Amino acid sequence: MNQPKILIFACKWCGLIGADAAGKRRASLPSRFRVIPVECASLVETDAILRALAGGIDGVAVLGCHMGGCRYNNANHTAVKRLELLQDLLDTTGIGRNRLLLSFGTAHEGYQFEELIQGFFDELTSLPPLDPWLSPFGVTR
Amino acid sequence: METIAVFLCKCFGEIDTAVDFDFLTGELSNDPSVAVISTIDSLCLESGMAKIVSLIKETGSDRVLIAACSPLAKGGFVADSIAEAGIERHKIGLVDIREGCAWIHGDDPGGASRKARDLIHMGIASLQNGEMSDDMTVTVHPGALILGAGPAGLAAAVSLAETGFEVALLERSKDPGGMLRLISRCYPGDENASEKLDPYIKEIEKNPLITFYPQAKIMSMEGDTGDFTATFSSQGKDISIRSGVIIVATGAKIFFPAGLYGYGELKNVITQMELERQILNGSLETKNTVFIQCVGARDTKRPYCSTICCPISLKNASRIAGDVPGGSVFVLHRGIMTPGNTLEKYYRDTLSGGVQFIRFEEDNPPQIGGGDHVEYVEVFDAINGIKRTIEADLVVLSTPLVPNTDNVNLAKMLGVDVDSYGFFSEIYPMHPLETKTDGIFICGSARWPVSSDDAILQGKGAAIKAVSYLRQSEIAASTLSRVPGSKSGHARVVAESCTGCGNCVAACPFNACGLERMNSGFVSTVNMMRCKGCGNCVSVCPNGSIQIPEHNYRMVGEMIHMAFQGWEL
DSSP states (O other): OOOOEEEEETTTTEEEHHHHHHHHHTOOSSEEEEEEESSSSGGGOOHHHHHHTHHHHHEEEEEEOOTTOOOSHHHHHHHHHHHHHHHHHHHHHHHHHGGEEESSSSSSSSHHHHHHHHHHHHHHSSSOSSSSGGGGHHHEE | OOEEEEEEEEEGGTTTSSSHHHHHHHHTTTTTTEEEEEEOOOOSSSHHHHHHHHHHHHHHEEEEEEEEIIIIIIIIHHHHHHHHOOOOOOGGEEOOIIIITTTTTOHHHHHHHHHHHHHHHHHHHHHOOOOOOOOOEEEEOSSEEOOSSSHHHHHHEEEEEETTTTEEOSSSSSTTTTGGOOOOOTTTTTHHHHHHHHHHHHHHHHTTTTTEOSSSSEEEEETTTEEEEEEEEEEEEEEEEEEEEEEEEOOOEEEEOOSTBTTTTTTTTTEHHHHHHHHHHTOOOOOSSEEETTSSSSSSSSSOOOOOOOHHHHHHHHHHHHHHHHEEEEEEEESOOOOOHHHHHHHHHHHHHTTTEEOTTTTTEEEOOOOOOOEEEEEETTTEEEEEEESSSSEEEEEOOEEEETTHHHHHHHHHBOSSSSBBOOOOBBBBOOSSSSSSOOGGGGGGOOHHHHHHHHHHHHHHHHHHHHSSEEEEEEGGGGTOOOOOOOOEEEETTTOOOOOOHHHHSOOEEEEETTTTEEEEEETTTOOOOOOHHHOOOTTOOOOGGHHHOOHHHHHHHTTTOOOOO
């Protein structure tokens, strides 16, 4: 069975708090995800997501605050637009938009984070692993 | 080469039940950049902290990595305590291996150990590549500039002067008082408007700290938090004033209902403000009066509720019902808006005072009948389902407050936002009265239609918020964060590779990025007093010329690379 690897960019005001709360309630999640805390979802560069996918990570999640609740004067609005464009690009290249999970305002609470990540795991498990198509760029960084 | 001291916390069995510490120390000892690995039972106790500090000093490590609980639990406290012992805060890294690893993967010890190892490696990568943002300080000019001398502006000016700061009070018209000068009495206390204004006006005349500039027109606005410079003309003279903060209390204006309900065509169809003027100079003559609410408000063009028109109608309707014997007073409304304890009581008092209320629907508004002046009003009573004809010789239209037309220009000058209607927008909902630029506050009807009591309250609130800036002699850009201690850094531009495309200028939510003309072309610049470190500019830069040093692309790349090191496929 495919064991997906997930990288999560979590905004420190929402996604990270959700991740923290999931730990506090002793949620049981597969250990194959890593969280990189970011100041705001708008700080997540599209290059970083592509680099992660090229490096053999099966799915990337970007967790931010809900629309209208950004600490940075609606900076997450532009992030949504940008990352949805990236999803289109992932579709075009055949990687598939479902390898990039965008979630704004739905990972505040521990149980929400748990459901979201578990669902993403289940979805990625049904997909073939990305590794066989690793580019030389990804392997040698 | 810089060396890193890694401290692992067992948290008295909370972490080491799931994470294999022998495996961790074994893996970490292969890393050449790790100088010290120390396992401690509990880092957050004093004994643990003392051990960390002494070990760092002994081994001379440059950077410290703490693998313990999350920053939201005790991690942040541990890092701050170590910083107090003399290690720079940006050289201390925090890795969460309790909430984010041991607790969440308690049933998978092997996976949790591998995750802890990877998280620590990611932490090391982030420590090695993290840089520190530049900082700048601004000397605060201990004075305030207040735009608008209505009730909000006056209250703010008087409160600021009471705390001992100089105030420049600018007013568009000749006299202070704003819209309150045009009305007779205020709701809900039925207080005389001039009695309410007088103490404030006396204070601004008498207090040497307050300078009043009538007939002022702002020409330009420069500078940032702590040191703004405003240039304006007042009574024909050009004046330039420096100030530490700006309070915007420019108010709003009244909507004139041209063409609605025969306004302008039929005599005796007047607005609420004209009624106030007639009451004020004693020229009011009426027998049967009809008030019509929501004229030009709560429709498709202006979907908001102006909040003050219903109480004003209640005030004037009960006054007329009491003063004019034998006449009738009707209020035609689409739902009376009287929030709070005082206003709802006001409504009930008015109801028992002989004023009649009829509710109509938006799509079936009342019709005004008559030749050159009003004779009757036809209205479809939405509750009883019948059409009623009311005799009337005066129709009063309650119109909403609409934003001043020059709000957009003023907002552009100040570098703040207006909402979709044109009112100044605050940081909703977390920071009331504050705008996106630190040191600029909004209060009164410039923000949203409010009653005179609320305007005074907001003026005082803005003054108190302003004092928190003015009392400092210097403001560092790194402290300008609305959640204290939360600012991560400022964007930094690499001028050599910047192409001057202006993407960052368009993307910045705080007007912090700008373009500067150099010999070679345009180059982006970052105003640190405005930058909040969100990183929107970073992700739109086509060639990575703008970076947040604390979270740069090299660091993210390394962290991604280390995320799944040696993963068994």
